Amino acid sequence: MANYDVIVIGAGPGGYVAAIRCAQLGLKTACVEGRDTLGGTCLNVGCIPSKALLHATHQLHEAEHNFATMGLKGKSPSVDWDQMKAYKSDVVGQNTKGIEFLFKKNKIDWLKGWGSIPEAGKVKVGDEVHEAKNIIVASGSEPSSIPGVEIDENIVVSSTGALELKKIPKKLAVIGAGVIGLELGSVYARLGSEVQVIEFLDVITPGMDAEVQRNFQKLLKKQGIEFTMGAAVQKVETTKTKAKLTYKLRKDDSEHTIDADTVLVATGRKPFTDGLGLEALGVEISPRGQIKTDNQWRTNVPGIFAIGDAIDGPMLAHKAEDEGMAAAEVIAGKHGHVNYDVIPGVIYTAPEVASVGKTEDQLKEEGRAYKVGKFSFMGNARAKAVFQGDGFVKLLADKDTDRVLGCHIIGPGAGDLIHEICVAMEFGASAEDVALTCHAHPTFSEAVREAALACGSGAIHA
Numbered sequence: 001m002a003n004y005d006v007i008v009i010g011a012g013p014g015g016y017v018a019a020i021r022c023a024q025l026g027l028k029t030a031c032v033e034g035r036d037t038l039g040g041t042c043l044n045v046g047c048i049p050s051k052a053l054l055h056a057t058h059q060l061h062e063a064e065h066n067f068a069t070m071g072l073k074g075k076s077p078s079v080d081w082d083q084m085k086a087y088k089s090d091v092v093g094q095n096t097k098g099i100e101f102l103f104k105k106n107k108i109d110w111l112k113g114w115g116s117i118p119e120a121g122k123v124k125v126g127d128e129v130h131e132a133k134n135i136i137v138a139s140g141s142e143p144s145s146i147p148g149v150e151i152d153e154n155i156v157v158s159s160t161g162a163l164e165l166k167k168i169p170k171k172l173a174v175i176g177a178g179v180i181g182l183e184l185g186s187v188y189a190r191l192g193s194e195v196q197v198i199e200f201l202d203v204i205t206p207g208m209d210a211e212v213q214r215n216f217q218k219l220l221k222k223q224g225i226e227f228t229m230g231a232a233v234q235k236v237e238t239t240k241t242k243a244k245l246t247y248k249l250r251k252d253d254s255e256h257t258i259d260a261d262t263v264l265v266a267t268g269r270k271p272f273t274d275g276l277g278l279e280a281l282g283v284e285i286s287p288r289g290q291i292k293t294d295n296q297w298r299t300n301v302p303g304i305f306a307i308g309d310a311i312d313g314p315m316l317a318h319k320a321e322d323e324g325m326a327a328a329e330v331i332a333g334k335h336g337h338v339n340y341d342v343i344p345g346v347i348y349t350a351p352e353v354a355s356v357g358k359t360e361d362q363l364k365e366e367g368r369a370y371k372v373g374k375f376s377f378m379g380n381a382r383a384k385a386v387f388q389g390d391g392f393v394k395l396l397a398d399k400d401t402d403r404v405l406g407c408h409i410i411g412p413g414a415g416d417l418i419h420e421i422c423v424a425m426e427f428g429a430s431a432e433d434v435a436l437t438c439h440a441h442p443t444f445s446e447a448v449r450e451a452a453l454a455c456g457s458g459a460i461h462a
């Protein structure tokens, strides 16, 4: 048994970042993690392995579709799936070991095992009970399924199983056209699977800017992904090697079936708080299973904080990290800050999709007068040189004050470009501020500046 200022439960991006910041602020810190490696969902079975597979398969796509045009002749590479998975695991290993190194460097104790909170101020791991002045719950989330669909991680898989399929399926059915469905759907489409996405709504990536949604779907269709929209999945039946998926079209209630080798269930994730003992402690939980907190990440039980996927808000690694840092600052008696209005969202397909701030629909709903500056990547020399002229940057600014209100990008490097606008929004910048900032040529970033120019006296290359 040991005494700590802070014990963090969970070593995902929320928990490990909270632990590091606590230690940096001079607090004696431990972090409990039940997995064999640190880094949580994100590093082990989320952000990092999926991006490794997206990278590898994007290279394959380039070789198959664009190399010859550039005079790079010869046979396209063949896929060694086991080696691709080994590369992915190696990337994961480098990152999880990196967190272990950071824990040692910051003198954070990793308490190995599954933790519970028998009472406020105490954390039990295995047979040991440790004392902590403060506890941060960062227990994350897990995949959720829908009625009639049972995940077996063999034929019917969650994202976790989809990162480790034994072989590349001939036909992959994806339930849900959200971020996971489209990123992993892209991976397998590039690997040659026939990919059919079945989505309940009439649009993909709910919550995104409507113009981006339409454009994105069109581009994914061009890449061979098939969409069945407005379809409610009823059930998935499996044999040893196959699945039969039944769905009803919402428009006419007609029932349809499709066969697939693998079904990926990508219908969202739910907070994971099993075994923590929160109910017995009287920690308030929302009907959606999220731990309730105030705006300083305090639960209703003194000394217990919660952050990341286990609480309200977008289930994103960087949101969890920001909350981790902020909760640590609060515990250390400082000011913790997260600006929930400026949290970017990125989909790492090709092209990438990124957004921050308000969508046009939200501004309309709010009755706020706004202007749109839009610029197509077709007018961006660098994008054309790398076969990525599809897509656009759309900047939304207040009609009267010119203040930047949101940005939606579909195109090359969108996930990096968006941060220029995040910074602009944090500083309360106007579209003109962005437009008057010199941007190096030839870069994708010039498209952001052109969109800002389009909010004023006009883009140059449009």
Ligand SMILES: Cc1cc2nc3c(=O)[nH]c(=O)nc-3n(C[C@H](O)[C@H](O)[C@H](O)COP(=O)(O)OP(=O)(O)OC[C@H]3O[C@@H](n4cnc5c(N)ncnc54)[C@H](O)[C@@H]3O)c2cc1C
Pocket: 009, 010, 011, 012, 013, 014, 015, 016, 032, 033, 034, 035, 039, 040, 041, 042, 043, 045, 046, 047, 048, 050, 113, 114, 115, 116, 138, 139, 140, 141, 159, 160, 180, 272, 274, 275, 276, 307, 308, 309, 310, 315, 316, 317, 318, 319, 320, 348
């Ligand atoms: C396939 C996939 C791809 C993703 N890609 C992205 C992306 O590109 N960008 C992005 O921003 N987000 C992405 N996400 C979402 C991202 O992974 C999560 O938002 C993020 O991991 C949440 O961090 P967290 O710290 O709250 O929880 P988690 O990362 O889920 O970590 C929680 C940790 O707590 C541990 N734990 C739970 N309970 C206990 C206990 N009682 N005792 C000990 N340990 C416990 C768990 O084992 C886990 O390791 C992706 C998710 C998936 C599934």
Ligand SMILES: NC(=O)c1ccc[n+]([C@@H]2O[C@H](COP(=O)([O-])OP(=O)(O)OC[C@H]3O[C@@H](n4cnc5c(N)ncnc54)[C@H](O)[C@@H]3O)[C@@H](O)[C@H]2O)c1
Pocket: 146, 175, 176, 177, 178, 179, 180, 181, 183, 198, 199, 200, 201, 204, 205, 206, 231, 232, 233, 265, 266, 267, 268, 269, 314, 315, 316, 345, 346, 347, 348
């Ligand atoms: N690049 C990233 O940032 C990234 C990548 C992967 C995952 N994530 C995070 O992980 C979380 C989970 O991702 P996700 O893609 O599973 O969830 P999601 O919420 O992004 O998408 C789920 C989709 O499934 C659809 N759906 C729900 N029920 C359905 C049904 N019965 N039949 C058909 N469609 C149905 C929804 O309408 C929605 O389009 C998200 O919150 C996301 O932020 C982020």
